[in-house]
Amino acid sequence: MAMIKKKYLYDLPISSLGYGCYALSGAYGSRLEEYEMVRILQYAYELGIKFFDTAGSYTGTEEILGRAIKSFRHDIAIASKVGVTDENKFSLSKESIKSSCESSLKRLKTDYIDIYLIHYHDPDTPVVETIDALESLKKTS
Numbered sequence: 001m002a003m004i005k006k007k008y009l010y011d012l013p014i015s016s017l018g019y020g021c022y023a024l025s026g027a028y029g030s031r032l033e034e035y036e037m038v039r040i041l042q043y044a045y046e047l048g049i050k051f052f053d054t055a056g057s058y059t060g061t062e063e064i065l066g067r068a069i070k071s072f073r074h075d076i077a078i079a080s081k082v083g084v085t086d087e088n089k090f091s092l093s094k095e096s097i098k099s100s101c102e103s104s105l106k107r108l109k110t111d112y113i114d115i116y117l118i119h120y121h122d123p124d125t126p127v128v129e130t131i132d133a134l135e136s137l138k139k140t141s
Contacts, residue, residue: 006050009114014077018051019044021061034064041068050076054108055119056100057084062107073110080104081119092122097133 006013024037032040041052041064052069054061062080069076082100085091104113116137122130 009077012050012075012077012114014050015048017049018053018079019049021052021054021065022058024061024064025059027058034067037064038068041065045069045072045076051079052076053079055081055084056104056107057081057119062104066107066109070109077114078108078110079115079117080108080113081117083119083122090120090122092118092120092125092130092133094129094133094136097130097137101137 007016008014019041021041024032024040044052045068052065054065056062065078069078082097082104083090083092085096085100101113101116105111116134118130118134
């Protein structure tokens with residue numbers, strides 16, 4: 001039986017194997033029932049998965065992940081992404097980053113996101129503004 005090695009994010013042991021939630025959005029075909037998706041995520045945790053990757057643009061996955069992990073949130077790491085807005089446009093402006101993060105936190109039913117990734121390049125926003133916005137989020141967390 002293969003073992004999932006542990007890595008560390010700060011003091012949190014996480015698995016070197018993660019679960020990407022994009023497929024739960026139904027992007028690859030029919031969408032599962034909510035209880036099935038919740039159970040899949042919980043089963044992944046039971047098998048040793050402690051890293052989950054999602055994004056606000058992955059339709060409904062942050063909400064599902066938030067429901068699935070409520071009893072073990074502090075034992076896992078969550079990565080989410082910024083850059084794709086609710087209107088399926090791209091923005092890395094200070095306002096968009098702050099709004100996207102707040103929305104993700106609400107959908108995930110958590111008060112922190114472990115890893116926040118830039119999901120898409122925004123040629124209309126200066127990189128300095130994007131970095132400043134991310135630094136601001138880091139300071140408030």
